[in-house]
Amino acid sequence: MASRKQVAEKAGVSVATVSYVLNDKPGVSDAVREKVRSAIDELGYKPSYAARALKTKKTNCLSVFVNYIGDPFEAGLLNTMEHRARELGYFIYFHTYQQEEEEDFRHYFAGRIDGLLLLGQSLKEETLRSLAAEGIPVISVMEPVRAEGLTAYIDIDWEAAMAAGISHLKTQGHRNIGFMANGGQEHPHERRTQAFLAVMKREGLPVNEGTLLYGEGRLEQAQEAMLRYIKDGMPGGHSAFMTASDLMAAGMLAACREARVPVPGKLAIVGCEDIMMTLHTTPAITVLHYPRPEIAALAVERMVGHLNGKPAASTRLESSLIVRDSSRLL
Numbered sequence: 001m002a003s004r005k006q007v008a009e010k011a012g013v014s015v016a017t018v019s020y021v022l023n024d025k026p027g028v029s030d031a032v033r034e035k036v037r038s039a040i041d042e043l044g045y046k047p048s049y050a051a052r053a054l055k056t057k058k059t060n061c062l063s064v065f066v067n068y069i070g071d072p073f074e075a076g077l078l079n080t081m082e083h084r085a086r087e088l089g090y091f092i093y094f095h096t097y098q099q100e101e102e103e104d105f106r107h108y109f110a111g112r113i114d115g116l117l118l119l120g121q122s123l124k125e126e127t128l129r130s131l132a133a134e135g136i137p138v139i140s141v142m143e144p145v146r147a148e149g150l151t152a153y154i155d156i157d158w159e160a161a162m163a164a165g166i167s168h169l170k171t172q173g174h175r176n177i178g179f180m181a182n183g184g185q186e187h188p189h190e191r192r193t194q195a196f197l198a199v200m201k202r203e204g205l206p207v208n209e210g211t212l213l214y215g216e217g218r219l220e221q222a223q224e225a226m227l228r229y230i231k232d233g234m235p236g237g238h239s240a241f242m243t244a245s246d247l248m249a250a251g252m253l254a255a256c257r258e259a260r261v262p263v264p265g266k267l268a269i270v271g272c273e274d275i276m277m278t279l280h281t282t283p284a285i286t287v288l289h290y291p292r293p294e295i296a297a298l299a300v301e302r303m304v305g306h307l308n309g310k311p312a313a314s315t316r317l318e319s320s321l322i323v324r325d326s327s328r329l330l
Contacts, residue, residue, distance in 0.1 A: 002043035010039035022047055024088060025308050047089060060090050062303060063109060064117045065097040067188070068217060071247060072275045073292070074119055077141055080296035081117065088304045090114075097121050099186075110134045115303045120153075120188025122146045137306050141299045142188040143314070152312040154299045156319040158195035161288045162242070164321040165270045166199050168286070169240045172329050174268060175205055178238035180222060180248045183214035189244035192272060196242060210236030215248040222251025223258075230259045240268035240327065246275045249285050253326065268327040283325030291317055 008015045013032060020028050021036040028036075039045075062085060066074055078094060085092045093113070105127055109116065116131065120142030123131075128150045131138055140153040169177055179196045182189035193212070200207055213229055215222030222243070229235070243249040249271030256263050263269055263283060271278055271287040278285035295317060302312040 002045040004045070004047070007036065007039045007043055007045050010043060011035045022089065023308055024304055026310065058114050058307070059112060061093060061113045062090050062115050062117055062300070063093045063095055063113045065119060065121050066094050067097055067119055067121065069094075069096065071217070071245070072277060073246060073273045073290070076275065076292045077119065077296045080293045081141075081300050084297040084300040085304075088300065090300075090304065092117075102127050105131065109136055114307055115139070117141065117299060117303060118144065118151070120144055120155075120191075122186040123151070125150060137303065137312070139299055139303050139306070139312050141295055143191055144188070145186050145190050152302065152306075152314045154295045154302065154315050154317070155191075156290060156295075157316045158192050159198055161272065161319040161321075162192070162195045162199045163203075164319075165242050165272070165286075165288055166196075166203060166205070168321055168323060169242075169268060169270065169327065170203075172240075172264075172268060172327060174240040176208075176236065176238045176240075177205060178211050178213065178236065178241040180213045180215045180225065180241060180243040180252060182217045182244050182248075184216075187217070189217060192244040208236050210234070210238060213241075215243070215245075215251055217245050217248065219247045219251040219254070222248035223255045224251075226252045226255035227259060230255065230261060238267070240270070242270045243272060246271040246273040246278050246285065246287060249287075249326075250277055250281055253281055253283075253285065264325065264327055264329070270327055274322060278324070281326075286324045286327040287322050289320045289322050291319065 004015055004018050008018045017028060018036055021033050082092045102124060116136055116138045118140035120140055122144040128138060138151050140151050143153045143155045144151055181193040213225050215225045241252060249269055252269055253263060256267060261267055269285060271285045274287040274289040278287050306312040
């Protein structure tokens with residue numbers, strides 16, 4: 001098995017430089033990093049994480065809190081996070097988030113992980129401070145609803161994204177636009193709901209009875225909520241709906257099919273994540289594209305950078321609107 005010294009000789013650099021590259025530390029040029037990585041690949045070098053852990057007091061393990069493992073949006077994020085973490089020499093553990101267990105997080109994670117990644121969960125301020133006291137940094141994919149300033153996050157600009165969706169619907173002749181929300185005020189989807197309402201108010205569009213429906217982030221619950229709305233005579237007379245998740249958009253579409261409400265003939269639907277499912281529904285669902293691979297990889301990179309002395313900053317990436325048949329004029 002190749003050694004770190006052999007990698008250094010192959011790349012024509014010092015052993016210390018190889019260590020800097022392996023630990024993603026600053027002070028090494030891109031050209032030198034590439035030479036070291038090429039030497040690592042050519043020699044098949046595998047760093048000893050056990051030895052590193054003994055020396056650095058690090059576990060090289062990260063944990064990720066999951067909201068709903070059955071959500072393909074989150075599954076896509078997790079897949080990229082796990083892959084990028086492995087590339088950077090870290091292992092990831094997944095945990096389903098249970099708010100009632102929050103007071104035990106500090107004791108559970110202390111000494112077991114180097115950092116905690118969230119999928120938008122809003123941890124209590126005291127929880128964040130206790131984790132910080134244990135030397136466990138926290139970074140979130142999706143902006144948490146509360147504890148602003150205590151958690152760096154990677155997300156999109158949801159007001160800009162909702163504005164693009166609403167503008168598209170307006171060009172199709174829609175003014176009475178509803179929204180299917182999750183319903184949990186501390187759920188990550190709440191940022192999306194508040195962004196929708198802010199844009200509606202700014203555009204002078206009506207917010208009335210039936211504007212907000214609640215689908216709990218699941219396909220089945222969204223379908224049931226939409227069927228109740230249709231059965232009640234579609235109060236508010238909305239001609240279009242946006243949703244806080246693609247699963248809920250698919251649930252709305254299923255309800256419309258069951259109740260024989262034509263989409264987009266009588267009701268237009270716009271989702272907000274661009275999971276693969278939205279391409280294969282009938283009709284295909286218009287979506288706000290969420291750049292999952294970029295955001296998931298960046299969150300892991302920011303965490304590893306933070307663990308190596310580079311403070312993590314919050315970042316919003318751009319999104320885009322992908323127009324499909326669920327919102328096109330017939």
